[in-house]
Amino acid sequence: MRRLAVQSRNDGYSSRRDYQTITTKHTQKVTFPNNSIAFISTVGERENGSETFAVGGFIFPSIPTNLELTVNFANRRIETRNYRLTNNWNRVGFCFDIEAGGISEINIELNFSDATEASFWGLEFDKVSPPISEFEGSHIDCLNQTHLSPETYYFAHDTSINLDFSEDDNDGCHLDKGEDIELKKCSFCARLLPLRSDQPGALSFHKHNAKISGHQNECRACKKWRINDTFNPLRTTDQLHESSVITRERKILLQEPEILQEIKKRTGEGLKSQIWEKFERSCFYCKEPVELDDFQLDHTRPLAYLWPIDEFATCLCAEHNNQKKDKFPIDFYSEDQLKELSTITGLSIKDLSKKDVNEVQLDRVLTNLEHYAQEWDARTFNAIARKVIEVRPSIDLFQELSARNNGIYLEVINELQDRPDAVTD
Ligand SMILES: [Zn+2]
Ligand SMILES: [Zn+2]
Secondary structure (H helix, E strand, O other), X not given: OOOOOOOOOOOOHHHHHHHHOEEEEOOEEEEOOOOEEEEEEEEOOEOOOOEEEEEEEEEEEOOOEEEEEEEEEOOEEXXXXXXXXXXXXXXXXXXXXXXXXXXXXXEEEEEEOOOOEEEEEEEEEEEOOOOHHHOOOOOHHHHOOOOOOOHHHOOOOOOOEOOEEOOOOOOOOEEEEOOOEEEEEOOOOOOEEEEOOOOOOOOOOOEOOOOOOOEOOOOHHHHHHHHOOOOOOOHHHHHHHHHHHHHHHHHHHOOHHHHXXXXXXXXXXXXXXXXXXXOOOEOOOOOOEOOOOOOEEEOOOOHHHOOOOOOOOEEEOHHHHHHHOOOOHHHHXXXXXXXXXXXXXXXXXXXHHOOOOOHHHHHHHHHOHHHHHHHOOXXXXXXXXXXXXXXXXXXXXXXXXXXXXXXXXXXXXXXXXXXXXXXHO
């Protein structure tokens, strides 16, 4: 195994940075002497029947207060919702359908029972993205569950207020520096979303004691809608999402982005086009021609056994990449194919015939086992432990973890028990 200069004992920090680092952002505070504030937005042309739109964001009033949130469309009230807001960050938002039609103005009114000033974060109005039709069997009421909105609308929530003030309606209002807000990246949708360190689980992430920030890697909406949604009948899509979390965490562990960058810098060409040319622009398995855009870069030695992508990769069509998946070359190719693959890739027949986990990477995992157990989704830990013990029966990562730190071990086990599907990856 060629050693990369970029590797160090601190590699785990790239994923720690992604999923568990808390960023603090400044927000804007609005003072509204009349206990109310009105914002304007517009809806674009809607051609195909009604479409689902939503308003939502995070609000920190200067004192506890009730909030009445109203949306008017073309001077008609669409919906009003009431919220009890604490003197801290609160989540508000709801979605509704707007029928087909031309460009129209939307008025969003916030009426506070007591407060005359509040800080805002990520206050937005937009079309719900992705469209509800993607959640087969679901409807507006599901998206509007108060413990899921506004994250369920998949807005960016990346500025303080992403709406216009209506100057006519906001006499005496003015903007100031608001309360700071803490944000953490979701490992699934990659949005930075709010949390409260002093009250884990209060905002966009569920609490998770074993994680560095005290919060889960993925946001509530992704956890509910993309990962372990119980009422979404599209189980196959769901399972894809499930294993994509594991795949992503494996790739981060193996530093694939850095490897790809290093190859491009060293050779002046992307790995994918190099492999495509090397395999004469055809699938190694069926020899059918493939396009650069849609062929699959197969790891040759499986990612699941901690082999990162490198210059020994194989060019496969989607169908054969799908068939090969986590299989070792020797379990997928004939003897003749192995010889040919060895000639093309430069990997020896011996290397292509071995069924083993990548020793260098296994050492890293073992060295930093407690760190990874806290950093990864429990499903990733489980998936890697299962592959390791399959080819190295003497190495049980679960047993090893429990011997080193039983608290972390129990957290992983608990997280797995919350996810009955976790063991089917
Ligand atoms: Zn998310
Ligand atoms: Zn093929």
